[in-house]
Amino acid sequence: MGTEILQLMIGGFATGSIYALIALGFVLIYKATGILNFAQGELMMVGAYIYFALVTELQLPFLAAFLLTLVLSGILGLVLEFVFIERMVGEPVFSVVVITLGLASLLRSLTGIVFGVLEKGLATPFSGKSLAIGPLVIWQTHAYAIVGGVALFIIFMAFFKFSKTGIGMRAAAEDQDVARLMGINIGRVFGLSWIIAAVVASVGGIFYGDLSFLEPHMSFFGLRALPAALLGGLDSVGGALIGGLAIGLIEGLAGGYLGGTGQELAPWILVLVILMARPYGLFGTREIKRV
Amino acid sequence: MARSGNFNVSYRQEIAIFRTLGQKLWLGLLGVILLAYPLLFGEYYVYIIxxxxxxxxxxxxxNLLTGYTGQISLGHAAFLAVGAYTTAIFSSMGLPFILVLLLSALTSLILGLIIGFPSLRLEGLYLAIATMxxxxxxxxxxAHWTDMTGGQYGLKVAPLRVLGLPIDSNTRFYYLLVTFVVASVYFATNLARSRVGRAFVAIRDRDxxxxxxxxDVARYKLISFAVSSxxxxxxxxxxxxFVGILAPEHFGFDVSIQYIAMIIAGGLGSIEGAIIGALFISLLPEGLRFVTGALASSFPELSSNFLLLKEGVYGLIIVLFLIIEPTGIYGIWRRIKDSWDTFPYKYRG
Structure with missing residues (x-):
């Protein structure tokens, strides 16, 4: 009994750290540019497919493929931002958000046409292997997802707290005009936020692809990270981690004890509850509207 | 000759929808074309239209909700689905068409009000998330309430009879649908130019x-959600x-996106925009099929992935219109018309 709940919790935390990585992308872009990127799930999917192509087509070893995936995803994020988002600065939020929806459809369609819609297995050196800790037997992928996710979060939290660029990004999120007057390059901040969002999403995508499989509609899994971002607060990096882990844990336990497909539904009901009760999330900043 | 404007000399003229003889003539021509369409084109084109x-x-x-009132909705497919499934359920009980139609609209309307309530507190992005x-x-x-909706097995809809007349051919459906479209356009036009419509636009521009x-912002937002749903x-x-059998796949998330593509491509915040956009996006697959058919020998993967291609093209249309021409096709048309009307001057006096 005790070990069963621990097992479920570890599985939940593993899914949760993937959610957290994708949620981090939502939060970063929201913080820096004030828009919600509905193509975040697609960035995750494309990242996973890039890794898949590098491993199967180019036969690269894991570490090389992994690092190259990060680089290529970052480039993709930068290109999307530069081509589509950059020129929308100053346009209504509605237009920019709908553009990300359009990009999402476009990326899904292109990926499907290039790789086909059939499910594909994705292999990493730790797929299918388990790790025994005392009475607990856990999948290595779960362990790496949790460790990797938390490590990335610590890196980014330190980046925002201590590095000059990170502090500049926080300033830009606070007030674009003032930040610009202080000499911060807003265009660079926008680009950087999309690069980081695409990179963390691709890490999440590789772990998710390992736990499950690849198909173009896996991007809807990425959309389910939205509740995580909302729960933590759309503008809170630490909130994304806690929100992601919490949602993963709830899903894991609900799936284990209640069974069925309720875990697809639960996040969306949670979203409505959060939006009604506390739209700025647990750790987000409360917005005050002025005329 | 340049027109210098229409001068109204009575209240009747002021509130008339069609003010000039030219408008009435064009409308008459449109009416004739609409009536003659099934005679001019083949069965397949009637089916498509x-x-x-x-x-x-x-x-x-x-467009009333998003274009006029400025409330983003990513849930339009859900309202369509609710209307469709309500119809399937009630029609199999043998209720008459008009009653089923009203019940379906009413069920959607009630759900629209329910999702409208969060809109009183939420704005922009948060509303988009809530509707999603x-x-x-x-x-x-x-998909999961199988007893009621048939789930993945689908649900049959009873054949349609209006006033004892079976509507069993594409042409008969066409005339029924044209009647409903004309009535809907008439209602929407009058709503948009009345007190309610002006309130919608005021809320959109700055609530x-x-x-x-x-x-009363809360009241008009709810009215907007109710009418839209x-x-x-x-x-x-x-x-x-029309389709006779329903399945959950008919109402995927891409349908919501498709409707957003329609109002953006047509033109946000205008009745004409919604009509043009809906025609454009619905007929686009036919154009695409033609293109992929022509390219089939050199790019076979295009026609075998037709559904994916369609999704991608809708995405591309949204992106391109928003970046290049945010006023949509109707905006382009109006610009051309204005420059024609006022030639050689640049602006209307």
Whole structure:
């Protein structure tokens, strides 16, 4: 009994750290540019497919493929931002958000046409292997997802707290005009936020692809990270981690004890509850509207 | 000759929808074309245009909500689905068409009000998320409540009879749908230019200012949601009758995106925009099929991935229109018309 709940919790935390990585992308872009990127799930999917192509087509070893995936995803994020988002600065939020929806459809369609819609297995050196800790037997992928996710979060939290660029990004999120007057390059901040969002999403995508499989509609899994971002607060990096882990844990336990497909539904009901009760999330900043 | 404007000399003229002889003549011509369409074109083209007519009704509703009132909705497919499934359930009980249609519109309307309530507190992005969450909940219920909706097995809709006349051919459906489209356009036009429509636009442009000027923002937002979802419910009901069997895949998330593409491509915040956009997006697959057919020998993967290609093209249309031409096709048309009307001057006096 005790070990069963621990097992479920570890599985939940593993899914949760993937959610957290994708949620981090939502939060970063929201913080820096004030828009919600509905193509975040697609960035995750494309990242996973890039890794898949590098491993199967180019036969690269894991570490090389992994690092190259990060680089290529970052480039993709930068290109999307530069081509589509950059020129929308100053346009209504509605237009920019709908553009990300359009990009999402476009990326899904292109990926499907290039790789086909059939499910594909994705292999990493730790797929299918388990790790025994005392009475607990856990999948290595779960362990790496949790460790990797938390490590990335610590890196980014330190980046925002201590590095000059990170502090500049926080300033830009606070007030674009003032930040610009202080000499911060807003265009660079926008680009950087999309690069980081695409990179963390691709890490999440590789772990998710390992736990499950690849198909173009896996991007809807990425959309389910939205509740995580909302729960933590759309503008809170630490909130994304806690929100992601919490949602993963709830899903894991609900799936284990209640069974069925309720875990697809639960996040969306949670979203409505959060939006009604506390739209700025647990750790987000409360917005005050002025005329 | 340059026109210097229309001068109204009575209140009747002031509130008339069609003010000039030219407008009436064009409208008459449009009426003749609409009536003659099934005689001029083959069965297949009537079938295609029927889907476009249904899309016009739903797009009108979304444009009232998003284009006029400025409330983003990613849940339009859910309202369509609710309307369609309500129709399937009630029609199999043997209720008459008009009653089923009204019940479907009403069910959607009530759900629209329910999702409208969060809109009183939420704005922009948060409302988009709430409507998306609502969509996924509805989609889940439809896929899993097998007793009621048939789930993946689908649900049959009873054949349509209007006043004892069976509507069993594409042509008969066409005339029925044209009637509904004309009525919907008429209602939407009058709504948009009345007190309610002006309140919608005021809320879209700046809600706090609207409130200060005495507009009951909460009330009009709810009205907007109610009207929009009733339109979608009606369109869903007609869709159900037309296709005869419903499955959850008919109402995927991409359908919501498709409707957003319609109102953006046509032109946000205008009745004409919704009509043009719905026609454009619904007929686009035919154009695409033609192109992929022509390219089939050199790019076979294009025609075998037709559904994916369609999704991608809708995405591309949204992106390109928003970046290059945010006023949509209707905006382009109006610009051309204005420069023609006022030639050689640049602006209307």
């Amino acid at each position: 029927n889907f476009a007519l249904i899309a016009i009704i739903a797009a009108l509703g979304l 969450a609502f969509y996924f909940i509805v989609a889940y219920v439809i 706090i200012a609207a409130e200060v000027m005495g507009i 009733a339109y979608a419910g009606m369109a869903g009901s007609l869709y159900a009758y």
